[in-house]
Amino acid sequence: MVLPSLRVRAHDAVEIMDSPLCDPTMLTRTYQDFRVVNAVVSGWWGIYRRSIRPALSTTTELTLLDVGSGGGDVSRALAGWAVRDGLRLRVTGIDPDARAHVFATSQPKIAGLTFRRALSSDLVAEGEHYDFVVSNHVLHHLSVDELKGLLVDSESLARRRVLHADLERSNFAYLGFAAATWPFFRHSYIRPDGLTSIQRSYTAVELRAAVPVGWTVSRGRPSRLVLGWDAA
Template sequence: MARPSLRVRADEAAEIMDSPLCDPAMLTRTYQDFRVVNAVVSGWRRIYRRSIRPALSTTTETTLLDVGSGGGDISRALARWATRDGLRLRVTGIDPDARAHGFATSQPHIAGLSFRRALSSDLVVEGARFDFVVSNHVLHHLGVDELKGLLVDSEQLARRHVLHADLERSNVAYLGFAAATRPFFRRSYIRPDGLTSIRRSYTAPELRAAVPAGWTVSRGLPSRLVLGWDRPDA
């Protein structure tokens, strides 16, 4: 397999599943497969334990917004983990894509979890507020101006903390994902779109250069970035 150059972010590359003309059955299987892939590579179990669970309570409800929630697997996981820990967390997942929203709402109900078809800017207009604002694999879809818009929205929506997690572009990430997924996911867009996602992703220095003061970029494994912000008066 010829590896494309990863020295420059491929922000012009398009993921197949983002096309309105992609195959509906393949798209559904992609949403289904995200639960498996994200459980392995996303690192959200670690993020939940370190950054979210310590702020939760058994008596007082904490609210969390998952921006660009897609098929809803991360939203569902966060709600499920909190419930298992006996903690009160209300999770709202938002995504503007009708197909993603349809899949997310078709899954079995979990207490404390809801989904809306909306943009973060829609919620800002409504005056909505959440203790946590998070996202998974959203940043690589955004150009620099769109990224800044999301961060402005996040600061207005979050009462306490923001955590945007994504891939970090690297040869190791690209070749590792290509090798690990070669035998699998032949009936979904996971492999081709995953490789495109890596090509579109920021490196840590690129992301630090693109975000305003007050935001931090931390690295994790495997080839992960977490863009964070804490409200100063929280």
């Protein structure tokens, strides 16, 4: 395969699943496959263990908002881990895409987990607040101005902590994902859209330059970034 230049964000590239005309069967399979892919590469178990679980309680319920929750696999994982650990966490996943909402709400129920069709700005307008605000693979979809809007919303919504996790653009990420997914996911958009996502994603340097004071960017493996903020 030909390695595209990754020196600059391909912010105009479009993922197939974002098109309203994409094949609905392929889209459903993509949502199903995200559960596998995110379990392997997204690092949310580590984020939950280090940055969310220590604040949780067996008696006091805390709340978490998952922005751009898509098919809901990360929301479900976080809610499920809390249930397994005997901790009280109410998780709300939001996404404006009707197709994602239909898929997310069609999955088996988990205690304390709900989904809404909404944007973060809608919840700000409603005066909502959550102890934690998180997202997975949302940042690379955003322009710098849209990113700043999400961060303003996140600060308004979060009582305790914000954790936005995403890919980091690099040759290693692109070639590694291409090689690891080549034999698999032939009947979903995981592979082509994953490669496009890497092309669209920020580097740590770019993300640090784009965010306001008070936000931190940490790097993880494989080729991961976590954008964080803690309430005063």
